[in-house]
Amino acid sequence: MIPKACMTVLFVLLLAQAHANTEKVIFVSPPAASITTSGPSFEQLHLPSITPKKSSLRLSLPAAFPSEKQPRGLDTWYMLRNLNPSQRYEVRVCWAATQPTNFWLDVYNTSHVFDTPDLIQSLATFSEAQQTDERTQSTGSGAPKESLLFLHVQASADFFSTNRTLMSSPPAVDVELILDPYLANAVPRSLLPTAVYVVALAVGSWILSGMIWKRLFSSTNKPHTD
Numbered sequence: 001m002i003p004k005a006c007m008t009v010l011f012v013l014l015l016a017q018a019h020a021n022t023e024k025v026i027f028v029s030p031p032a033a034s035i036t037t038s039g040p041s042f043e044q045l046h047l048p049s050i051t052p053k054k055s056s057l058r059l060s061l062p063a064a065f066p067s068e069k070q071p072r073g074l075d076t077w078y079m080l081r082n083l084n085p086s087q088r089y090e091v092r093v094c095w096a097a098t099q100p101t102n103f104w105l106d107v108y109n110t111s112h113v114f115d116t117p118d119l120i121q122s123l124a125t126f127s128e129a130q131q132t133d134e135r136t137q138s139t140g141s142g143a144p145k146e147s148l149l150f151l152h153v154q155a156s157a158d159f160f161s162t163n164r165t166l167m168s169s170p171p172a173v174d175v176e177l178i179l180d181p182y183l184a185n186a187v188p189r190s191l192l193p194t195a196v197y198v199v200a201l202a203v204g205s206w207i208l209s210g211m212i213w214k215r216l217f218s219s220t221n222k223p224h225t226d
């Protein structure tokens, strides 16, 4: 059985989803692993990074209609760095409902990316395109050991228009990527005020319904006791 308070929190989550379009991935960060100081460094990949301190990125993401070669549209890559080891997090992408897009979010550890040909190829293609973009600054921690993950985002346009220009090159989508740690590995931090409110409401209504039941019970019982 799911506790009632949990159900209510889930319901609120669903409501929140209706207002802004969001897609998310929930994961537990890996243990801190040593970063090789010799050889190629993660900075050289020129991937935008998200850290607990700089936990959101506003971006204009390229999108494409799904094709046989790219069934999930266009790929972009990010690094999630300086994570607290073994902590539950979620990464959300939020975008305006006026820009209909399908998003897929995946997080992978380093070895998973480097051992999977499709992933490393996609990452390399994106990284190469970033090299020419001077604006992208990767921020490393400088620490010899770090808990980090790769974030893979795929965006495919999801609309139909009679406008040929729009159909041949869908406009970029304005998005916000947000890294949100879970408190006690149970509730996303950004949801805490809502969760506290909902739990207070649930407890309050439980007490109230108990009082109402008691009154009903005692009033219906009265004739018998008289």
Ligand SMILES: *[C@@H]1O[C@H](CO)[C@@H](O)[C@H](O)[C@H]1NC(C)=O
Residues within 6 Å of the ligand: 030, 109, 110, 111, 112
């Ligand atoms: C990386 O991820 C893969 C697949 O999820 C998992 O099997 C593996 O144990 C992970 N490696 C490390 C070092 O965490």
Ligand SMILES: *[C@@H]1O[C@H](CO)[C@@H](O)[C@H](O)[C@H]1NC(C)=O
Residues within 6 Å of the ligand: 163, 164, 165, 166
């Ligand atoms: C098609 O869309 C583009 C981009 O929004 C716009 O500039 C153009 O005027 C539109 N063309 C027509 C025929 O509506």
